[in-house]
Amino acid sequence: MSLLEITDLDVHYRRRTGRLHVLRSVSLSLSPGETVGVIGETGSGKSTLARTILGLVKASAGRIAIDGTDVASLKPRQWRELRRRGVVQYVFQDPLRSLDPDLTVLDSLAEPLRIQGAAGIRDKILKILARVRLDEALLDRLPGELSGGQRQRVAVARALITEPRLVLLDEPVSALDSANRVQVLELLKELRDAGTALLFISHDLGSVAGIADRIAVLYEGEIVEDRPSADVINAPVHPYTRKLIRSVPTLRRADRRTPEGIPA
Amino acid sequence: MSLLALRDVKIAYDREIVHGVSFTLEPGAVVGIVGESGSGKTLTCRAALGILPEHFRISGGSIELDGHDVASLTPKQWTALRGSTISAVFQDPASYLNPSLTIGSQVAEVVRVKLGLGRRAARLRAVELLASVRLPAAVYKQYPHELSGGMLQRSLIAAAIAAQPKVLIADEATTALDVTVQAEILDLLAELRESTGLALVVVSHDLAVVAQFCDEVLVMRDGTVVEQGPVEKILYQPEHEYTRLLIEEHESYGLERYLVTS
Numbered sequence: 215m216s217l218l219e220i221t222d223l224d225v226h227y228r229r230r231t232g233r234l235h236v237l238r239s240v241s242l243s244l245s246p247g248e249t250v251g252v253i254g255e256t257g258s259g260k261s262t263l264a265r266t267i268l269g270l271v272k273a274s275a276g277r278i279a280i281d282g283t284d285v286a287s288l289k290p291r292q293w294r295e296l297r298r299r300g301v302v303q304y305v306f307q308d309p310l311r312s313l314d315p316d317l318t319v320l321d322s323l324a325e326p327l328r329i330q331g332a333a334g335i336r337d338k339i340l341k342i343l344a345r346v347r348l349d350e351a352l353l354d355r356l357p358g359e360l361s362g363g364q365r366q367r368v369a370v371a372r373a374l375i376t377e378p379r380l381v382l383l384d385e386p387v388s389a390l391d392s393a394n395r396v397q398v399l400e401l402l403k404e405l406r407d408a409g410t411a412l413l414f415i416s417h418d419l420g421s422v423a424g425i426a427d428r429i430a431v432l433y434e435g436e437i438v439e440d441r442p443s444a445d446v447i448n449a450p451v452h453p454y455t456r457k458l459i460r461s462v463p464t465l466r467r468a469d470r471r472t473p474e475g476i477p478a
Numbered sequence: 479m480s481l482l483a484l485r486d487v488k489i490a491y492d493r494e495i496v497h498g499v500s501f502t503l504e505p506g507a508v509v510g511i512v513g514e515s516g517s518g519k520t521l522t523c524r525a526a527l528g529i530l531p532e533h534f535r536i537s538g539g540s541i542e543l544d545g546h547d548v549a550s551l552t553p554k555q556w557t558a559l560r561g562s563t564i565s566a567v568f569q570d571p572a573s574y575l576n577p578s579l580t581i582g583s584q585v586a587e588v589v590r591v592k593l594g595l596g597r598r599a600a601r602l603r604a605v606e607l608l609a610s611v612r613l614p615a616a617v618y619k620q621y622p623h624e625l626s627g628g629m630l631q632r633s634l635i636a637a638a639i640a641a642q643p644k645v646l647i648a649d650e651a652t653t654a655l656d657v658t659v660q661a662e663i664l665d666l667l668a669e670l671r672e673s674t675g676l677a678l679v680v681v682s683h684d685l686a687v688v689a690q691f692c693d694e695v696l697v698m699r700d701g702t703v704v705e706q707g708p709v710e711k712i713l714y715q716p717e718h719e720y721t722r723l724l725i726e727e728h729e730s731y732g733l734e735r736y737l738v739t740s
Contacts, residue, residue, distance in 0.1 A: 255656035256627075391514040392683070392727055399731045417656065420686075424731030444736040461661035463686035465713055465728045466737050 215282060217301075217380050217411050218244040218267070223276035223286075225262055236262045238435045239276070246379060249412040251426030251443070253419045253458070259435040264384040264415050268304060269293050280380065298329055300376035307385035309369035313357040319368050320353040326376045338375060346371045346401055363394030370401055380411045387421050399425060419462050423447060431455045480504055481544055481644050481677050482526060482564070488538030489521050489530065496521050496701045498539065501694065503645060506671065508678040510692030510709070512685045512724065518701040519681050523647050526679070527566055528556040544644060561592045565643040569650040571630035575622045581633045582608070582618030585640065592641035607636040611666060628659035632666065639670065646670075649681040664690060685724040686732075689713060697721045 225237040236259045244250050254260035265271040267278055273286045281301045306312045313322050327335045343350060346367040357365055373381055387395045403425050406412055416422045423443055430440040438452040450456045480502040489496035496518040503509050513519045524530050526541055528548060541548045544563045575584060586604035589595055608617055611632040622630060638646060648667060652660035668691050670676050682688045688695055695712045697705040705718040716722045728734050
């Protein structure tokens with residue numbers, strides 16, 4: 215069974231000028247352990263998709279099932295229940311949004327475990343810290359006292375500490391510099407290899423391609439292509455995908471004067 | 479003679495922040511600078527433009543711009559050189575435009591001031607400039623908020639090349655744009671270089687952007703040029719660990735993993 219199954223999802227916002235259709239019959243599924251990248255540029259509806267999956271935006275039509283539970287109709291209390299089961303966690307672009315600014319790293323990491331009523335909290339925290347390569351000395355710090363890269367690694371650690379089966383990532387590396395980006399991506403890759411399903415939503419195909427099994431291209435509210443990464447990249451079908459692939463700067467084709475590409 | 483020559487340029491605030499940057503830019507050539515925010519790439523550009531932020535100063539080395547040692551330039555001489563010899567576009571185009579004036583009137587204003595044309599002639603020239611950056615004529619009468627980020631950046635490029643500068647600095651000029659729009663703007667810069675012989679300094683955090691059409695690349699980190707050389711050497715035989723990280727990022731996580739090379 216799919217871990218995440220989105221079927222014919224429609225979202226529109228009411229505007230004074232009428233309805234603004236943001237997502238149109240979006241269908242997407244994610245099997246346990248699978249990593250799917252959803253790529254979309256400004257106005258594609260990708261943020262709305264992320265927010266709708268998390269229950270922050272109401273779907274106009276369609277169904278979103280997480281681990282068999284239809285979440286589109288869940289009440290906040292039922293959502294909390296689902297999160298308590300530790301099925302789904304999320305990481306945003308700006309860790310200051312996913313971390314409580316008044317909680318120390320220790321409390322931020324302990325909170326999801328306390329909610330679950332888990333035992334051996336301290337042990338679990340030390341283990342996860344090692345996994346995201348953060349020093350124990352940071353446990354007493356507030357998010358504001360960490361560097362951007364450290365903060366994002368705390369946010370990832372918090373998402374992982376309950377060992378969720380699905381992690382939703384909304385632009386998790388866009389705000390980071392290269393060194394931190396590589397570290398967070400490495401971490402996500404390890405997570406993927408350990409069998410966690412990842413839904414990686416980003417505008418930047420260049421930072422998603424390398425860890426996604428499949429790429430779904432979101433354009434003007436519709437998924438125009440959803441195929442294995444290698445196929446999307448080497449043989450894009452939709453005209454927009456072709457334009458997108460041509461546009462992404464790569465080192466292979468870095469030298470435009472030799473369009474056949476440079477030897478690996 | 480080089481259009482722009484930096485020789486061991488050091489920039490200081492209370493302490494030294496940029497520790498010696500050297501490169502020369504020949505007519506029609508492209509130099510790329512790659513680095514994170516805080517690497518000193520923007521300060522280096524600003525020094526070359528004579529617009530270092532307050533309290534920052536060039537504390538060592540020299541900058542020669544089109545035959546002038548910039549250290550000896552008066553503010554008035556600087557104003558004359560900016561726009562007509564060296565010009566620039568930056569990351570956030572909206573912040574360089576007045577929201578309450580039309581795009582056309584703002585480009586025409588640059589033409590009027592820099593080229594000393596009358597209002598009517600300036601208007602005609604502004605229309606030509608907007609066409610040269612592939613903007614539809616209707617944009618002349620539009621306000622900044624009516625345009626997309628890519629169109630705003632095109633408008634600023636039009637203003638930047640209005641006085642036919644010899645050097646254009648593009649400092650993270652495409653960073654805030656969608657990747658498909660970024661590609662269009664990079665193509666436009668390459669086109670302008672072809673058609674007008676404009677020399678470019680392309681600055682980006684992304685090595686692949688810089689490498690696309692640069693002859694020489696400087697890799698900067700923490701105010702230091704950690705590696706510098708022809709683009710082929712940087713891409714195929716990187717020596718510094720940081721350059722290798724930038725390449726590794728693309729090779730492991732980018733499209734490069736899947737691309738079939740023929």
